Amino acid sequence: MQNFYWFKQISNNVKSERRLSLGEYRRAVSWSKYLVSSGAEIKGEGEEEWSADMSQLFIGVKFASGRHSRIYRGIYKQKDVAIKLISQPEEDENLARMLEQQFTSEVALLFRLRHPNIIAFVAACKKPPVFCIITEYLAGGSLRKFLHQQEPHSIPLDLVLKLALDIAHGMKYLHSQGILHRDLKSENLLLGEDMSVKVADFGISCLETQCGSAKGFTGTYRWMAPEMIKEKHHTKKVDVYSFGIVLWELLTALTPFDNMTPEQAAFAVCQKNARPPLPPACPMAFRRLINRCWSSNPHKRPHFDEIVAILEGYSESLEQDPEFFSSYKPPRDHTLFGCFPKFSSGCRSTCVKD
Numbered sequence: 001m002q003n004f005y006w007f008k009q010i011s012n013n014v015k016s017e018r019r020l021s022l023g024e025y026r027r028a029v030s031w032s033k034y035l036v037s038s039g040a041e042i043k044g045e046g047e048e049e050w051s052a053d054m055s056q057l058f059i060g061v062k063f064a065s066g067r068h069s070r071i072y073r074g075i076y077k078q079k080d081v082a083i084k085l086i087s088q089p090e091e092d093e094n095l096a097r098m099l100e101q102q103f104t105s106e107v108a109l110l111f112r113l114r115h116p117n118i119i120a121f122v123a124a125c126k127k128p129p130v131f132c133i134i135t136e137y138l139a140g141g142s143l144r145k146f147l148h149q150q151e152p153h154s155i156p157l158d159l160v161l162k163l164a165l166d167i168a169h170g171m172k173y174l175h176s177q178g179i180l181h182r183d184l185k186s187e188n189l190l191l192g193e194d195m196s197v198k199v200a201d202f203g204i205s206c207l208e209t210q211c212g213s214a215k216g217f218t219g220t221y222r223w224m225a226p227e228m229i230k231e232k233h234h235t236k237k238v239d240v241y242s243f244g245i246v247l248w249e250l251l252t253a254l255t256p257f258d259n260m261t262p263e264q265a266a267f268a269v270c271q272k273n274a275r276p277p278l279p280p281a282c283p284m285a286f287r288r289l290i291n292r293c294w295s296s297n298p299h300k301r302p303h304f305d306e307i308v309a310i311l312e313g314y315s316e317s318l319e320q321d322p323e324f325f326s327s328y329k330p331p332r333d334h335t336l337f338g339c340f341p342k343f344s345s346g347c348r349s350t351c352v353k354d
């Protein structure tokens with residue numbers, strides 16, 4: 001706590017506990033003007049349960065940004081937290097409405113989730129045109145940042161397996177609650193100090209029964225399943241597709257389709273059935289799983305229950321035999337492959353022919 005340079009205590013509007021640049025001061029004041037409680041705001045449905053006690057919230061330095069948000073470190077009730085501040089633009093009513101809907105839905109979903117591999121919700125505040133979501137702070141940052149720091153561009157296979165299992169456990173739990181994440185990617189996976197991974201950012205998540213079509217969607221094309229790119233009806237299997245891309249990231253530490261714009265990547269995935277190329281050294285065990293996860297046919301993608309079971313099997317085998325990944329022989333059931341024998345002559349690693 002001593003290492004923090006607090007510039008703001010929201011409750012009593014203390015303006016500055018450190019020297020701020022003029023820009024920082026203006027920004028801090030412009031947020032605080034909205035966040036300081038007037039005591040007169042109308043509380044929406046369920047709001048009493050998650051509404052933050054502003055007298056207990058300290059906002060520290062900004063450490064990240066999203067498309068429409070800024071993320072600050074902070075302390076809430078003596079706990080280290082991350083505070084996501086979302087501000088509605090005055091000039092764009094549609095965007096303002098969409099951000100409010102996203103906030104409401106993210107809070108409602110986060111509020112009911114409790115799992116070691118899902119970011120823990122702490123509280124939220126709704127003071128239009130500013131909203132805040134307070135969650136536990138994860139010191140390791142995003143998985144994307146971690147992967148991009150790796151030299152050479154790969155991480156040991158036992159770590160790939162551990163990280164993949166954490167993500168799969170989180171996703172299995174999420175799906176067991178009937179929730180689709182819809183924006184699973186390394187940027188939305190956060191690392192704890194102990195290298196545990198937690199799934200975060202539920203801004204465009206939905207209850208499976210209420211997801212509708214993906215019309216007007218703002219997810220991320222490089223990780224997006226073809227049926228979602230095409231704005232078709234979609235199911236939990238869109239997250240399995242994205243998990244396949246995340247597995248590829250874990251094995252390569254690269255950005256998928258980095259030689260293309262997101263729109264070109266979307267076109268290549270839908271029209272040419274393209275996938276990021278698996279490196280020749282990619283162990284067969286992962287190659288098979290990835291090919292199944294990013295199959296263009298959602299029905300051929302496994303459920304997360306099965307993914308967890310497969311990865312746990314790999315983990316046990318690796319404990320017994322450190323050479324497991326090089327000695328692994330796939331089961332003879334060829335229907336489990338992304339590439340079927342009738343296509344195998346022309347099947348390249350970048351292309352799933354099913």
Ligand SMILES: Nc1ncnc2c1ncn2[C@@H]1O[C@H](COP(=O)(O)OP(=O)(O)OP(=O)(O)O)[C@@H](O)[C@H]1O
Binds near residue numbers: 067069136
């Ligand atoms: N609880 C947290 N602990 C540590 N870092 C966090 C936390 N929450 C967010 N971050 C960091 O902030 C970044 C953006 O957060 P988040 O994805 O929740 O914002 P967003 O507004 O939904 O972004 P976008 O809409 O662009 O996806 C994350 O990639 C991560 O680096």
